[in-house]
Amino acid sequence: MKRVGKHQWTTAAFCLALVAAPAFAAAPSPELLAKKANVAYPAVIAHRGASYDAPEATKPAYLAARDLGADYLEMDLQRTRDGQLVGFHDDTLLRTTDVAARFPDRRDKPISEFTLAELKQLDAGSWFNAAHPDRARAGFVNAKVLTLDEIIDIAEADPQHKAGLYIETKVPNLYPGIEADLKAKLIERGWLTPSGEVAAGRRVVLQTFEKASLELLAKEMPKVPKVLLLWVGKGSIEPESTVPFAESGAKDKATWYASQRPASKEAFTQWVDFAKAQGAVGTGPSAALTNGGDQSYMDLVQPWMNKLTHTKGLLVHVYTVDEPVDFEKVKKAGVDGIFTNRAAELLKFYGRPASRSVQDILAAEGY
Numbered sequence: 001m002k003r004v005g006k007h008q009w010t011t012a013a014f015c016l017a018l019v020a021a022p023a024f025a026a027a028p029s030p031e032l033l034a035k036k037a038n039v040a041y042p043a044v045i046a047h048r049g050a051s052y053d054a055p056e057a058t059k060p061a062y063l064a065a066r067d068l069g070a071d072y073l074e075m076d077l078q079r080t081r082d083g084q085l086v087g088f089h090d091d092t093l094l095r096t097t098d099v100a101a102r103f104p105d106r107r108d109k110p111i112s113e114f115t116l117a118e119l120k121q122l123d124a125g126s127w128f129n130a131a132h133p134d135r136a137r138a139g140f141v142n143a144k145v146l147t148l149d150e151i152i153d154i155a156e157a158d159p160q161h162k163a164g165l166y167i168e169t170k171v172p173n174l175y176p177g178i179e180a181d182l183k184a185k186l187i188e189r190g191w192l193t194p195s196g197e198v199a200a201g202r203r204v205v206l207q208t209f210e211k212a213s214l215e216l217l218a219k220e221m222p223k224v225p226k227v228l229l230l231w232v233g234k235g236s237i238e239p240e241s242t243v244p245f246a247e248s249g250a251k252d253k254a255t256w257y258a259s260q261r262p263a264s265k266e267a268f269t270q271w272v273d274f275a276k277a278q279g280a281v282g283t284g285p286s287a288a289l290t291n292g293g294d295q296s297y298m299d300l301v302q303p304w305m306n307k308l309t310h311t312k313g314l315l316v317h318v319y320t321v322d323e324p325v326d327f328e329k330v331k332k333a334g335v336d337g338i339f340t341n342r343a344a345e346l347l348k349f350y351g352r353p354a355s356r357s358v359q360d361i362l363a364a365e366g367y
C-alpha cells in the first residue's frame with residue numbers, strides 16, 4: 001500500500017471532511033429537529049384520545065389522555081352540514097354511534113350531511129361498552145361527538161399537563177376550505193397568533209394523508225408544524241403489487257397489509273421529498289404490528305426508511321402502536337414519536353409514567 005506523509009494525511013482528512021460535511025450538516029439529530037420545530041420529543045400522541053380505555057374521540061377519552069400527560073390529543077377533523085368542525089374518524093357514523101336507530105334514512109351518509117345538532121343527538125359511547133365489556137363504564141353511555149372547540153376546551157382546562165393538538169384533515173376532498181376554517185378556529189381560540197404562529201406555550205401539529213391537503217395546510221399555516229401521513233396504495237406510495245386483498249389469499253387484512261411494500265426506494269423517497277418540499281417537519285408512516293389487529297398496516301418504519309427521512313431533516317411519527325413489544329421495535333428502528341391508543345403504556349415505556357392509573361383518572365372525572 002502506498003504510504004502518505006503527515007501533511008498528506010492532513011490533506012486527505014481535510015478532503016474527506018469536505019466530502020462528508022454536507023451529509024453531517026444536512027442531518028441534525030432528530031431531537032434537535034423536534035426542538036427547533038416546537039414538537040415534543042419523543043412524542044406521545046394520544047390517538048383519538050385514550051381510545052383503548054374509553055370511546056374514541058369522546059370527552060372521557062380526551063380527558064384521560066390529557067390527565068395521563070400525553071403530549072398531544074390526536075383527532076380527525078371533519079365538518080358538519082352547518083359548518084362546524086368536529087373530531088370524528090370514520091367516513092360514516094355507523095361503527096361508533098347509534099345513527100342507524102336515530103337517522104335510519106341517513107345511516108350510511110357522511111358527517112357532512114348532518115348538522116351539529118343532529119350529531120349531538122347520537123350516542124357515541126355505548127358501542128364501546130358492547131365491544132369491550134372488560135373496559136365498559138356506565139358513564140360512557142351517551143358520550144357525545146365533540147367539536148374542535150370542545151376538544152380545545154379539554155386541552156385548555158388543565159394547564160398543568162399542557163396537552164397539544166395533533167389535527168388530521170380527514171377525507172379533505174369532502175370538505176373544501178377546511179384548512180382555512182381550521183386556521184380561523186385556531187386563531188380565534190388563541191392557539192395561533194394572528195400572524196399564524198403557534199402561540200407561546202402551545203403545541204400544534206397538522207397531519208394529512210393527502211398531498212393536496214398538505215399543500216393547502218402549507219399555504220394557510222406555513223409556520224405550523226405539519227406531518228405527511230404515509231400509506232402504500234392507490235393515491236399514496238406506489239405499491240410493489242396491485243393484487244387486492246380479496247385475491248391475495250392472505251388470511252386477514254393485517255397479513256395482507258404487512259405484505260404491501262413500496263414499489264421501490266424511489267417511490268418511498270418521492271413522498272418524503274414531497275413532505276419536505278411543502279415545509280413539513282416530518283412523516284407519519286404506518287406500522288405492521290406483532291399481534292396484527294385492525295390497526296396493523298404496512299411496515300413503513302424500516303430502519304432504512306427512518307434513516308432516509310432523518311437524512312432529509314424530517315421527523316418520523318409512526319401510527320398506531322399499543323404494545324411494548326412494538327414500542328421497542330419501532331424505537332429501535334428510529335422513530336421520534338408514536339401514535340397510540342394506550343397513552344398510559346407508552347408514557348411508561350418512555351420513562352414518564354403517569355402519576356395516576358387511567359382507571360383512577362376516569363373514575364375521578366366521573367366515569
Ligand code: G3P
Binds near residue numbers: 207284
Ligand atoms: O392520523 C394518523 C393515524 O391516526 C392513522 O390514521 O386512520 O387512525 O386516522 P387513522
Ligand code: CA
Binds near residue numbers: 074075076168
Ligand atoms: Ca388520524
